[in-house]
Amino acid sequence: MYGFEAISHHNGWAMAIAGALIVMAGLSVLSFIISQLHRVVELIEGRGKKKLGRIPPEVDTAREAPQAAPLDADELKTRYAPLAEELGGTFKLTHLYEIAGAHDMPHIHLSIRSLRAAGVLVPEADGVFKWQQ
Amino acid sequence: MELLYEFWSNTGYYLVDPRNLVMIVVGCVFVYLAIAKEYEPLLLLPIGFGILVGNIPFFKGFGIGIYEPNSMLHYLYFGVTSGVYPSIVFLGLGAMTDFSSLLAMPRLMLLGAAAQMGIYVTLLGALGFGFMLNEASSIAIIGGADGPTSIFLTAKLAPHLIGPIAIAAYSYMALIPLIQPPIMRLLTTKKERVIHMPEMRPVSRLERLMFPVVGLILCCFLAPASIPLLGPFFFGNIMKESAVVDRLAKTASSAIIDTATIFLGFTVGASTQADVFLTPKSVGIFVLGAVAFSIATASGVLFAKIMNLCLKQKINPLLGAAGVSAVPGSAREVHLVGQKEDPSNYLLMHAMACNSSGVIGSAICAGILWSFNMM
Numbered sequence: 386m387y388g389f390e391a392i393s394h395h396n397g398w399a400m401a402i403a404g405a406l407i408v409m410a411g412l413s414v415l416s417f418i419i420s421q422l423h424r425v426v427e428l429i430e431g432r433g434k435k436k437l438g439r440i441p442p443e444v445d446t447a448r449e450a451p452q453a454a455p456l457d458a459d460e461l462k463t464r465y466a467p468l469a470e471e472l473g474g475t476f477k478l479t480h481l482y483e484i485a486g487a488h489d490m491p492h493i494h495l496s497i498r499s500l501r502a503a504g505v506l507v508p509e510a511d512g513v514f515k516w517q518q
Numbered sequence: 519m520e521l522l523y524e525f526w527s528n529t530g531y532y533l534v535d536p537r538n539l540v541m542i543v544v545g546c547v548f549v550y551l552a553i554a555k556e557y558e559p560l561l562l563l564p565i566g567f568g569i570l571v572g573n574i575p576f577f578k579g580f581g582i583g584i585y586e587p588n589s590m591l592h593y594l595y596f597g598v599t600s601g602v603y604p605s606i607v608f609l610g611l612g613a614m615t616d617f618s619s620l621l622a623m624p625r626l627m628l629l630g631a632a633a634q635m636g637i638y639v640t641l642l643g644a645l646g647f648g649f650m651l652n653e654a655s656s657i658a659i660i661g662g663a664d665g666p667t668s669i670f671l672t673a674k675l676a677p678h679l680i681g682p683i684a685i686a687a688y689s690y691m692a693l694i695p696l697i698q699p700p701i702m703r704l705l706t707t708k709k710e711r712v713i714h715m716p717e718m719r720p721v722s723r724l725e726r727l728m729f730p731v732v733g734l735i736l737c738c739f740l741a742p743a744s745i746p747l748l749g750p751f752f753f754g755n756i757m758k759e760s761a762v763v764d765r766l767a768k769t770a771s772s773a774i775i776d777t778a779t780i781f782l783g784f785t786v787g788a789s790t791q792a793d794v795f796l797t798p799k800s801v802g803i804f805v806l807g808a809v810a811f812s813i814a815t816a817s818g819v820l821f822a823k824i825m826n827l828c829l830k831q832k833i834n835p836l837l838g839a840a841g842v843s844a845v846p847g848s849a850r851e852v853h854l855v856g857q858k859e860d861p862s863n864y865l866l867m868h869a870m871a872c873n874s875s876g877v878i879g880s881a882i883c884a885g886i887l888w889s890f891n892m893m
Contacts, residue, residue: 387648397645397652401638404886410877411740412631415878418732419725420624478861485675497874498862512861 458503469516533575537792545569558692568787603782604666605883610775612754619871622718630875632821633841634812636661661810662880663842682800686807713834730756744885840869
């Protein structure tokens with residue numbers, strides 16, 4: 386038995402539709418629930434803090450005062466030039482991203498984008514970039 | 519002289535069948551692709567060498583071949599036919615997976631669900647081609663692009679097809695760089711491909727700890743037949759995230775998954791004995807597998823475009839292609855295609871979110887198909 390006849394014989398249409406709907410519904414529900422997990426976490430952590438009461442919370446200075454994004458192109462150029470030098474004449478942006486991460490540079494995406502906009506990072510062929518002195 | 523003749527009649531040179539030679543060439547191609555092209559070498563090298571081992575002609579009855587009881591290969595193959603290796607691979611996979619990106623952007627999970635549509639379209643195609651329901655279900659799961667899941671379901675429903683289905687599934691996973699990019703480019707405009715995704719919010723440890731428990735309960739209540747895959751998967755993940763059993767998590771994500779991968783790949787390769795493997799059914803499986811994989815990629819991309827109609831903050835539709843569960847191959851490919859259009863576009867983390875939801879989605883689909891076959 387072949388074709389539509391075989392599909393109908395094995396109840397294929399119903400199975401395909403039901404299967405697709407079940408997996409879509411299941412993952413949608415999971416997606417919705419995990420989108421609410423952070424609220425549950427906030428709730429749990431909020432209660433925890435209330436219980437702690439008088440104990441002063443530890444001040445995470447790094448979080449409270451995030452380092453401002455050095456959006457000034459000249460400053461960025463000064464900071465990123467040694468990294469570009471380390472990577473050689475041409476390099477992939479992923480490598481620059483990785484090395485910047487290793488050096489704990491703040492706002493790497495934003496910085497690389499600014500360097501591109503300022504014409505400091507010049508695209509070459511095959512997705513590699515050149516550091517414009 | 520008679521002794522020499524008898525010895526000669528037992529050698530592979532005497533017993534060789536042209537079909538064995540065909541399979542040996544296939545095995546050499548796999549080994550070549552793994553070593554020279556580095557296409558999924560962790561899979562293709564064990565499978566390729568397994569194909570060579572499985573296609574050395576031998577005198578049947580000596581307990582040598584993989585299908586002969588009491589042979590060493592037969593015992594190793596038990597891990598495939600019983601579904602043990604896929605479960606162990608899932609344990610390691612869970613211990614390696616970081617769900618932070620998915621937790622930070624849960625809507626990407628829908629792309630993992632959409633990419634499973636390839637499975638159900640292929641189910642219809644395989645039934646239309648004249649395959650029985652159990653065989654069609656096993657072929658359809660290739661669309662999930664998940665080797666262990668394909669092997670697991672096939673071992674349960676159509677064990678006689680494990681060889682061709684496993685080879686098809688792993689071949690298409692290895693060929694992601696050739697199959698997915700043309701489909702992605704065909705279905706998206708340049709403007710869509712350069713969409714930047716927002717940076718992800720930091721995810722707390724408690725969220726990452728809650729996810730495996732919530733995920734296990736929701737998914738396995740829905741499709742209990744997926745417990746053998748999702749149970750170890752989420753267990754591996756909670757070991758990693760708990761950070762209290764680092765030794766166990768490290769072992770699961772290194773030695774254990776590596777051991778299972780070696781034996782899985784090698785024995786699946788060895789199961790492709792020419793007389794069992796080279797049949798018209800295998801050709802049909804390869805054709806349907808390619809269709810399944812392509813439809814899965816396309817449905818993920820198209821669903822992302824549909825989502826964009828309702829979303830203020832648009833999703834890069836390339837991410838839909840990472841909804842198949844070929845981790846991390848398809849995520850890497852999405853990232854590379856995005857970077858070709860705009861080198862400052864970083865899609866890897868977002869693509870990994872889709873990829874990991876694809877793993878969960880394909881395991882649920884395997885459970886659903888298994889349940890349908892039991893009704």
